[in-house]
Amino acid sequence: MNKIEKVSKLIGKYFTLAIVFWVVFNYFLPKTSEWVIPNVAYLLGIILFGMGLTLKLQDFERIAKRPFPVIAGTCAHYLIMPTIAWVLCLVFQLKGATAAGVILVGSCPSGTSSSVMAYLAGGDVALDVSIETLSTLLAPVALPGLLLLFAGKYVDIPTFSLFLSTIKIVLVPILLGLLVHHLFKDKIEWVTKFLPVVSQLAILLIIGAVISANHADLMTTQTLLVIPVVILHNLSGYGLGYLFSKLIRLRTPQRKAITFEVGMQDSSLGATLAMKYFVPAAAIPSTIFSIWHNISGSILAVNWKNRSTNDDAAKMEKKGKTAVD
Numbered sequence: 001m002n003k004i005e006k007v008s009k010l011i012g013k014y015f016t017l018a019i020v021f022w023v024v025f026n027y028f029l030p031k032t033s034e035w036v037i038p039n040v041a042y043l044l045g046i047i048l049f050g051m052g053l054t055l056k057l058q059d060f061e062r063i064a065k066r067p068f069p070v071i072a073g074t075c076a077h078y079l080i081m082p083t084i085a086w087v088l089c090l091v092f093q094l095k096g097a098t099a100a101g102v103i104l105v106g107s108c109p110s111g112t113s114s115s116v117m118a119y120l121a122g123g124d125v126a127l128d129v130s131i132e133t134l135s136t137l138l139a140p141v142a143l144p145g146l147l148l149l150f151a152g153k154y155v156d157i158p159t160f161s162l163f164l165s166t167i168k169i170v171l172v173p174i175l176l177g178l179l180v181h182h183l184f185k186d187k188i189e190w191v192t193k194f195l196p197v198v199s200q201l202a203i204l205l206i207i208g209a210v211i212s213a214n215h216a217d218l219m220t221t222q223t224l225l226v227i228p229v230v231i232l233h234n235l236s237g238y239g240l241g242y243l244f245s246k247l248i249r250l251r252t253p254q255r256k257a258i259t260f261e262v263g264m265q266d267s268s269l270g271a272t273l274a275m276k277y278f279v280p281a282a283a284i285p286s287t288i289f290s291i292w293h294n295i296s297g298s299i300l301a302v303n304w305k306n307r308s309t310n311d312d313a314a315k316m317e318k319k320g321k322t323a324v325d
Contacts, residue, residue: 015200016294019207023291026208030215033208037275040209041165043202044272045173048136050195051112052177053188055133063130069250073131073258076244078142080262081106084236086150088229098222099154100147101282102229104270105289107146109135109170111264112199113294120301123256131261136174139269140166158277169272203268203290210271210287213280223284230288234296237263256304264293 026033036043063070085106089099110132118128135142144162151157180188217223241262245255270286 016291016298018200018204019291019294022204022208023211023287026211027215027218030212033205033212036205036209037213040206040272040275041169043206044169044268047112047199047202047268048170049173049177050199051136052174052179053181053195054192055174055178055181057182059129059133062126063134066127066130069127069254069258070130070134072248073127073245073261074134074138076241076258077110077131077135077262078107078138078146080240080244081233081237081265082146082150084233084240088233089154092225092229094222094225094229096154097279097282098226098285100151100278101270101274101285102226102233103151103154104147104274104278104282105230105265105267105286106233107143107150108266108270108286109139109142110261111266111293113297114260114264117260117264117297117301118257120298121256121260121304122253123260123304124251124253125257127254128257128261131258135261136170136266139170139266143273155278155282162273162277165273165276166269170269206268206271207287207290210275210280210283213275214284217281218284223281226285226288230285230292231296234263234289234293238296238300259300260297264297265289267293 082103083106085103088094089102094102112132115125115128115132117123119125140163143166144157144159147162148157148159211218214223238259242255242259244262245258250258265286267286267290270289271283274280274283274286
C-alpha cells in the first residue's frame with residue numbers, strides 16, 4: 001500500500017509533465033490512443049465514480065451549515081467562466097466548433113484538481129470541495145443551458161440530449177460512488193488510495209484520444225489561436241474569482257479556494273461531451289485547458305504558499321523584536 005501511495009504522489013508531482021509528454025507522444029504516434037476514442041465516456045465515469053467514493057454525507061451537511069460562500073462561489077463559477085469564454089470568442093473571432101469548444105469548457109463545473117491547488121496554497125479546502133460538489137451536481141442543468149445561451153449561434157445545441165448525457169455521465173457515477181462509500185465505509189478505505197492514480201491515468205487516456213482524433217487539424221491557424229484564448233480564459237477566471245470573493249468580504253483562505261474553483265474547469269467532461277455531440281475539433285480547447293490550468297494552478301498555489309510562509313516569518317520576527325524591546 002505504501003508503494004501505491006508513493007507512486008500516486010510521484011505521478012501527482014509530475015502530472016503536468018506527464019500530460020505534456022503524452023500530448024507530444026500521441027501527436028507523433030496518433031494511432032496509440034485510437035482505441036480510447038469510443039470509450040471516453042466510460043473513463044470519465046470512472047473518474048467521477050472515484051470522486052463519489054471520496055464524498056461523505058458530512059460534505060453535504062457542510063453546504064447546509066455554511067451555504068453563503070458555497071452558493072456564492074458556485075454562482076461566480078457559472079457566471080464568470082462562460083461569459084469570459086463568450087467574450088474571448090468575439091474578440092478573437094473564433095467560429096464554429098472551435099468557438100463552441102471554448103464555451104463548452106467554460107460552461108463545465110469546477111475541475112477536480114482545484115482542491116489540490118487550494119490545499120497547496122493554504123486555502124479553505126472544505127469550501128473548495130463543497131463548491132466542486134455543488135457545481136458538479138448542478139452540471140446537468142447549468143451546462144446545457146449555458147451552451148444554448150452562449151454557443152447557439154456557432155453550432156446546434158442538442159440541449160435535452162446533453163441534459164440526459166450529463167446526468168448519465170456525471171450524476172450517476174457520483175451518486176453510485178457516494179452510495180458505495182455510505183454502505184461500506186471503512187471497508188473500502190483502501191480503495192481510495194488507488195483513486196488519484198486511476199483518475200490521472202484516465203485523464204491522460206482522454207487527452208490522448210482527443211489528440212488522436214484531431215491529429216490532422218492540430219496545427220491549423222484556428223487551433224493554434226485557441227492557446228492564447230485558453231490562457232486568457234483561465235487567468236481571467238482566477239483574477240475575477242479572487243476579486244469577487246474580496247468584494248463579498250470573505251477571508252483569505254476562502255478567497256484562495258474560490259479563485260481556484262472559478263478558474264479551473266472539469267476539462268475532461270468538456271472533452272468527453274465535445275467528442276460525443278460535436279466534431280472532434282471542439283474537444284481541443286478542453287485538452288489545452290487541461291494542460292494549462294495544471295501549470296498555472298501549480299504556479300499560483302506555490303506562490304501563495306511561499307508568500308504565506310514569508311508573512312508568517314515576518315510576523316514571528318516582529319513579535320520577537322517587540323518582546324526584546
